[in-house]
């Protein structure tokens with residue numbers, strides 16, 4: 001089954017570019033920028049990656065980003081991810097980036113996006129992997145800062161396919177960003193947001209995301225299964241769910257494999273993704289293998305997960321169809 005998964009044409013829809021910063025690159029960038037890291041070796045950094053909930057993860061995550069300073073740093077970060085993804089036969093990725101995690105420490109927005117954008121262009125021509133950017137707002141910052149970031153992004157509108165919302169969900173419900181999302185929709189952005197797993201008021205937050213914000217997709221959203229009316233709303237609107245099994249295992253009590261099985265059985269458009277692979281030790285290949293092991297997934301299940309993913313991408317129809325044809329050819333092979 002591992003071989004079958006290796007060859008499977010894959011799609012990644014829940015991937016934070018800052019979460020792909022591997023310790024090796026962290027050292028390289030620290031050296032380049034003259035920054036002293038509080039670690040002596042790659043092994044020491046990896047040993048520090050022990051989290052048991054979202055806040056403990058986020059603390060280490062934001063600390064790690066300090067080495068990202070210049071346009072070439074962001075280029076190298078994205079290029080390293082795209083090379084890794086291409087090696088796992090990821091054919092298409094929608095990549096989150098967190099501009100406020102950089103502008104809040106003095107790195108200008110245009111430095112961030114120019115580096116990322118240049119990597120996406122080079123990766124497509126050199127590696128044959130296509131990708132688009134989704135700009136996420138940090139929900140533990142004020143809504144006014146999110147709005148300012150949205151306005152700052154407008155000159156780069158054509159480089160960004162949609163907006164998302166991430167970081168610490170506790171006390172930061174979707175409706176806090178209602179005006180920001182309304183403006184984003186007016187500007188032509190597609191809309192998604194994190195509804196993280198097992199949060200305080202999880203089901204209420206999912207309801208707000210769907211009914212009050214009108215998202216086009218939900219990131220995570222596993223707790224929707226607790227409320228039949230949410231399941232119905234997700235099905236009715238054909239909303240995709242970007243679930244991240246290995247990540248779930250780090251920040252909650254389990255991979256939530258059974259929930260993914262139920263979502264598949266309910267015919268929901270559930271997908272498997274890697275979230276922050278440098279921190280959770282697993283890219284999309286490893287996530288699919290772990291889930292296949294846990295659930296004894298069939299080849300049909302695995303193909304269905306990727307079919308769901310290509311179907312809910314924010315690509316034009318003809319490109320979706322091209323990837324789906326590639327998937328079908330592999331499944332028939």
Ligand SMILES: [Zn+2]
Pocket residue numbers: 014016166194219275
């Ligand atoms: Zn995430």
